[in-house]
Amino acid sequence: MPSLSSSSLVSPSPATRPPDRAAASARRLMAVFLTLAAALTALLTGPVPTAHAVDTGLLQRGLSGLSYLPRSGVDGAYGPQTRDSVRHFQRDNGLDADGDAGPKTTAALLAKVKLVQSAAGTSADGDYGTNTLDAVKSYQSRHGLEVDGIAGPQTMGEMNIDRIVSSGQGTGTGTETRLLQRNLAGLGYLPLSGVDGAYGPRTKNAVLSFQSDNDLEVDGIAGPQTKGALSAKVQRVQSAAGTSADGDYGPDTLSAVKSYQAGHSLEADGIAGPRTMAAMGIAREIGSTGPGGGPSGGSPTVPPLSGSVRDKIIQAARSQLGQEEWGNNCNPYGRCEAWCAHFASWAWQQAGINYHTAFSGDFYSYGRDHGTLRTDLRNASPKPGDVMLFGTGPSSTATSVHVGVIEKDNGDGTVTTIEGNHNDRVERVTRRLVGGWPAYAIVSPSGG
Numbered sequence: 001m002p003s004l005s006s007s008s009l010v011s012p013s014p015a016t017r018p019p020d021r022a023a024a025s026a027r028r029l030m031a032v033f034l035t036l037a038a039a040l041t042a043l044l045t046g047p048v049p050t051a052h053a054v055d056t057g058l059l060q061r062g063l064s065g066l067s068y069l070p071r072s073g074v075d076g077a078y079g080p081q082t083r084d085s086v087r088h089f090q091r092d093n094g095l096d097a098d099g100d101a102g103p104k105t106t107a108a109l110l111a112k113v114k115l116v117q118s119a120a121g122t123s124a125d126g127d128y129g130t131n132t133l134d135a136v137k138s139y140q141s142r143h144g145l146e147v148d149g150i151a152g153p154q155t156m157g158e159m160n161i162d163r164i165v166s167s168g169q170g171t172g173t174g175t176e177t178r179l180l181q182r183n184l185a186g187l188g189y190l191p192l193s194g195v196d197g198a199y200g201p202r203t204k205n206a207v208l209s210f211q212s213d214n215d216l217e218v219d220g221i222a223g224p225q226t227k228g229a230l231s232a233k234v235q236r237v238q239s240a241a242g243t244s245a246d247g248d249y250g251p252d253t254l255s256a257v258k259s260y261q262a263g264h265s266l267e268a269d270g271i272a273g274p275r276t277m278a279a280m281g282i283a284r285e286i287g288s289t290g291p292g293g294g295p296s297g298g299s300p301t302v303p304p305l306s307g308s309v310r311d312k313i314i315q316a317a318r319s320q321l322g323q324e325e326w327g328n329n330c331n332p333y334g335r336c337e338a339w340c341a342h343f344a345s346w347a348w349q350q351a352g353i354n355y356h357t358a359f360s361g362d363f364y365s366y367g368r369d370h371g372t373l374r375t376d377l378r379n380a381s382p383k384p385g386d387v388m389l390f391g392t393g394p395s396s397t398a399t400s401v402h403v404g405v406i407e408k409d410n411g412d413g414t415v416t417t418i419e420g421n422h423n424d425r426v427e428r429v430t431r432r433l434v435g436g437w438p439a440y441a442i443v444s445p446s447g448g
Helices: 006-010 014-045 056-065 080-092 103-120 130-142 153-158 174-186 201-213 224-241 251-263 274-279 309-319 340-350 362-370
Strands: 387-390 402-409 414-422 425-432 439-443
Touching: 056 080, 056 103, 056 130, 080 103, 103 130, 130 153, 153 201, 174 201, 174 224, 174 251, 201 224, 224 251, 251 274, 274 340, 309 340, 309 402, 309 414, 340 362, 340 402, 340 414, 362 387, 362 439, 402 425
Parallel strands: none
Antiparallel strands: 387 402, 387 439, 402 414, 414 425
16 A cells, blocks of 8 residues: 655645635625626616705705795705705806705805895894794885795895896996886886996896896896897886886886776786786796797786676686696796696785785785684685685694685585696686595685
């Protein structure tokens, strides 16, 4: 029997090596697989947006308060609507428009909110919450502005806050600036007190609003195109009011418009605001058209209205039955956003109720402030022209989701409503007062 060497005793036999090689190969294959899987996951999901690290609720309240995001968009989710609103704010403030609310964007937004809060006389904490909304509403009421609590271009202009920090200035002399300001004031974009010959933030913001309404480049610069469009619109108002169409909204035009308003049961203030221009058949807003045709945000066609305030509300609402939006929530009654409240408040406006809002929950505040709010729906006695609010209020109207105009009480625990943004159009709907889709309040128009 041959002797065994020491090497043969300690060396593994060839038969024992393949399992070691197989295990190593398996480990290498697994590592490659995991690397590829991680790469594929990153490719499909993309990077996690850095903006999600911010306080999304605080961010959305600020964007909504400054009119970059509808109130319905304050939902705590950093989705496409919030990202687009952030981009808009960034462009207006000379920031990198990437849609991410990084430190610079957040700081700029908080700083602007604090400026609004200081002007409105409330605590400047940078959070555009309920206290700020109420303070801004009070400010707007004192300064003859639309009372919605939102610091949009006109409100910020009145507060002397520059909304767009990178925009240019007007062109021309002080005399030309006064002409520009008279025309902006005459059409309701600038308070009469703003006619001062100085092209400051208030005038610039008024120009921005006019440009936005008239499908012009929104840059805050009153160049030839903007001045020409403004003069042309003033001339149309002057012609409708029966005065010389010279394009200068001076004292003669103010007097003529007051006479026109008095003859058409409008508030006789001499200012050709939305209701006066609608009565004159002049489209205040000119925007892109959609599949349904017509200007986005333009004035709807309204037949002659008669009777009481409630009669006029119902006549106006009925005249819009079947009106469809033009996609992406673009509609004839307000901005391209959820528009049930735009429609309901528009119907009230046609009857002379000076109120407009984009948020259904604001009707609750209106009713509370005017003594026309009812929350006991079993004993609410709804009447034509009232509005019915839906959601989980009234403990928190922030959860309000819809509003409809009541056409009639059916006497069987149901009402017939006319609702905007119902199946993307104006439709007639039957609603239960109790036990149906949750309604939480009924509000009547003041004086109705």
